[in-house]
Amino acid sequence: MNTVLALEGLGVTYRRRAGLFGAATEVKALSDVSLHVEASECVGIIGESGCGKSTLAGVAAGLIDAGAGRVRIAGELMPRQSRSRPLAARRALQLVFQDPYGSLDPRQRIGAIIAEGLTIHAPAGDHHDQVLAVLAAVGLSGDFINRLPHQLSGGQRQRVALARALVVEPRVIILDEPTSALDLSVQAQILNLLLDLQAARGLGYLLISHDIDVIRHLCHRVIVMAAGRIVEAGPTADVLGNPQMPYTQRLIAAAPSIPGLVA
Amino acid sequence: MIRRYPPALVAGAAITVFMIVVSLAAPWLSPWPPNVPDVGAILEPPSWRHPAGTDALGRDILSRILWGGRASLGVAIGIVALSVGLGALLGAAVALAGGWIDTLVMRLVDIALSIPAIVIALALSAALGPSLGNLVLVLGLLGVPFNLRLFRSETLSLRERPFIAASRAMGAGFAALLGRHILPNLAPVIVTFASAALGSALVMASALSFVGLGAQPPTAEWGAMIFDGRTTIMYEWWCAVLPGLAVALSALGFILLGDGLRDWLDPRHEAR
Numbered sequence: 001m002n003t004v005l006a007l008e009g010l011g012v013t014y015r016r017r018a019g020l021f022g023a024a025t026e027v028k029a030l031s032d033v034s035l036h037v038e039a040s041e042c043v044g045i046i047g048e049s050g051c052g053k054s055t056l057a058g059v060a061a062g063l064i065d066a067g068a069g070r071v072r073i074a075g076e077l078m079p080r081q082s083r084s085r086p087l088a089a090r091r092a093l094q095l096v097f098q099d100p101y102g103s104l105d106p107r108q109r110i111g112a113i114i115a116e117g118l119t120i121h122a123p124a125g126d127h128h129d130q131v132l133a134v135l136a137a138v139g140l141s142g143d144f145i146n147r148l149p150h151q152l153s154g155g156q157r158q159r160v161a162l163a164r165a166l167v168v169e170p171r172v173i174i175l176d177e178p179t180s181a182l183d184l185s186v187q188a189q190i191l192n193l194l195l196d197l198q199a200a201r202g203l204g205y206l207l208i209s210h211d212i213d214v215i216r217h218l219c220h221r222v223i224v225m226a227a228g229r230i231v232e233a234g235p236t237a238d239v240l241g242n243p244q245m246p247y248t249q250r251l252i253a254a255a256p257s258i259p260g261l262v263a
Numbered sequence: 264m265i266r267r268y269p270p271a272l273v274a275g276a277a278i279t280v281f282m283i284v285v286s287l288a289a290p291w292l293s294p295w296p297p298n299v300p301d302v303g304a305i306l307e308p309p310s311w312r313h314p315a316g317t318d319a320l321g322r323d324i325l326s327r328i329l330w331g332g333r334a335s336l337g338v339a340i341g342i343v344a345l346s347v348g349l350g351a352l353l354g355a356a357v358a359l360a361g362g363w364i365d366t367l368v369m370r371l372v373d374i375a376l377s378i379p380a381i382v383i384a385l386a387l388s389a390a391l392g393p394s395l396g397n398l399v400l401v402l403g404l405l406g407v408p409f410n411l412r413l414f415r416s417e418t419l420s421l422r423e424r425p426f427i428a429a430s431r432a433m434g435a436g437f438a439a440l441l442g443r444h445i446l447p448n449l450a451p452v453i454v455t456f457a458s459a460a461l462g463s464a465l466v467m468a469s470a471l472s473f474v475g476l477g478a479q480p481p482t483a484e485w486g487a488m489i490f491d492g493r494t495t496i497m498y499e500w501w502c503a504v505l506p507g508l509a510v511a512l513s514a515l516g517f518i519l520l521g522d523g524l525r526d527w528l529d530p531r532h533e534a535r
Contacts, residue, residue, distance in 0.1 A: 061432040090434035102425040107447045116443070120434050164429070 004074055004172040004204040005060060005093065006036040011068035012055055012228075029055040030228045033069070035206075037172055040198060042205040044219035044236065046212070046251060052228040053208045057174050060206065061095045074171050091121045094165035098177035100157035104149040110135075110160055111145035117168040134167045139193060155186035159193070166197065172204035179214060191217055212255040216240055224248045272523025275458075278516025282509075286332030295323035297330040298481040306499045316501035318491060324501055328509050331483040336513065338395055338477070338484075339465035345403025346464075347457040350410020355445050357411070358418035359437065369415070375408035384467075388476035395484070398477045402467055406460070417452055418445055451528040459521025462514035469510050485510050 012030040017023075030052045037043045045053050058064035060071060062078070062085040071078040073089045094117075097103035104113055111131055118127040132142050138159040149157060158178060165173050175194070179187040191214060197203060209215055215222055215236065222239040224232040224247065232245045243249045285292065294314070301321035309316045315324035357368045384401050391397040421427065422445070430444055471477045472486030480487070485506040492502025 063428055063432055085434075087434045090432065095429065095432045097425045097429060099425055103429050105426045105430075105444050105448070107450075108443075116430065116435070117433050120439070161429075164433075168433075 002039040003036050003072070004039050005206060006072040007056075007060060007069065008034050008072070009069035010034070010056070010059060010066055010071070012052075012059060012064060013067050028228050030059070030067075033225075033228070033230055035223055035230070035233070037204040037206050039171065039204050040202045041221070042198065042207055042219045044207045044209060044215040044222045045225055046210060046215060046222060047225035048210070048251070051225045053225060054176060055228075056225075057095065057176050057206075057208055060174055061093060062090060087121060091117070091168045092171045094168065094170040094173045096158075096161050096165050096173060096175050096178050099181055100154050100161055101149070101181075103161050104157060106149055108149075109145065110147050110149070110152070113149070113160060114164050114167055117164060121168050130167060131163075134163045137166060137197065138163045153186075154182050155189060158182060158186075158190055162190075162193070162197075166201075169201075170203070172206065174206045174208070176208045177210070178207070180209070180211060187214070194218060210255070212240065212252055224251065269523045269526045271519045272527050275516050275519030275521070275523050278512060279458075279520050282332060282513045282516060283336060285329060286336050289326075289329040289333060293323070293326035293329050295326040297322065297326045297483045306495065306502070308499070309501055315505050316499070318488070318502045319495065324488075324505055327483040327488060328485070328506055331485045331488055331506060332509065332513075334395060334478055334482060334484040335465060335469060335472075335486065335510070338399055338468045339461050339513075339517075341399035342402045342406065342464040342468060343457050343460045345399065346406025347410050347453060347460055349403075350407045351414040351449060351453050352446075353407070354411040354414030354416075355418045355441060355449060358415040358422060359441055359445060365415075369412070372408045372412050376412070380405045381467075384471060385474070385476065388471060393476045393479060395478055395482075398468055398471055402464065402471070406464075410456075410460075413456070414449060414452070417449060421445060421448055451524075455521055455524040455528060457521075458524055459518055462517035462521070465510060465514050465517065 010030055010033040011028070014027045014029055015024050016027060017025075033052070033056060035043060045056065047053055055064060059066050059082075062082045065082050066078075066080045073093050076086075076089060078085055078089060104110075108116075111128075114131045114134060115127045118130060131145065135142060135144055140156065140159055140163070144152070144156070144160070149160070152160065158181075162178075178194070179190050182190060194205065195218065198205060205218070207215065207218055219236045221234065222236045223230055224239065224243075224245065226247050232239060232243065232248045239248065240252060243252055289297075299322065301317070304313065304317045304321040306319055307313050307317045307321075313323050313325065315328065317323055318327070353368070357365050384405055387401045388397055391401065427440065427444055430440055435443070468477060469484075469486030469489070472484050473490045475487075475490070478484030478487045488506040489503045489510075492499070492504075492506070496503045
């Protein structure tokens, strides 16, 4: 097995103070979360809003400090302080956000947005050819280099976000609701692109979504989260086809299903 | 698609460009030398020879207003460059750094803002010796805390945008985040705010020159000219009122320009 991302007993607690003199209350955003993602594997996470999915992505991506537990990227143990994470690990794990409008700097051209990772991780040399190659890999032509984000459609923007992640040749990508802001027909294109890229590059995906159809289409295994904990986990067919926990049953029953759209 | 410019932007830009061009062209536009007294033409009312009249030393008011624009507008631009420039840079850096640096600097800013700035400006200008350079330094630095706080809060909301998180996750360091993402995205706010701040800087600088802490005689400067003309304002009104109009018109231009830029650069106004 080739584990690209492993979370072991992860916990994050936020302390909130009600006003200046109020009592501090603790909110457990994550408690005792363990999961692993292998190369060429897609692991899905489903759960309601506020269940800790995004905190999980933040800790794994080195944006939020881990309060407890361990993060391993490609076998290497990460420091708990997110800012002391080594650059090589930041390169190995990439993040694609839900909102393709907000995740691209509105004042940078597409070429500069994609090349940013290269300027950080491989400062020497000309990045032009690599940017062109990765644009082609996500199905965009070379003239996109000089455009600005607001000149692109939502689907094109999400392809750019994907290209920015791919250009540094990561081992694992966290996809935080990568299609929920897109039209249905564009969603299917992006999902198929994700599958193609995974097959070609052996990427591990950690896919966060509340769209059961997307999970079913892409994921080998599924993890169900509620209130910062994992409540159910297993192969996709088992969890979605025969959910054991009442929470999972409600979640699946509540999802609107459009048969035949992604299958 | 044709983008309609807000009327305030057009008017403000027209006034501002006019005042700056006319001031820069003072050596060629002035009918008389600005600082040469003429005892044969003291306190003359506006006429064809002296379109804006003459002052108590017989100097041509129009020429002095044109030359005075260089001093007054130059000082205002210097003050704003210092206060908004430094304030924006420090405010963005402090907001991005966060933690104890942010807390410490903001407490210092609170202290600085609780001190009456005009009193400090008077004391410092007097202590450093009156000159236009010291005026820029004192008023520029006194404006830093206010701008620091303003641009800190702008940066705090910018910092939470997903593209900053994307850059941080990629491993971008402090300088790269600040230079590549934060400052370019602050630029429209900086330009807008600087333009509006020029108006108040101009008035403030003229006020300090009026009390003798800015331009020194015989340098032509609007505030100093108003001061020179104050004793005769009831009779020979042109000595004080016409430079005052130049201050008012320029300040109006800057403020309209700032308002117009704010409307024009704000994406929420684009739909109209």
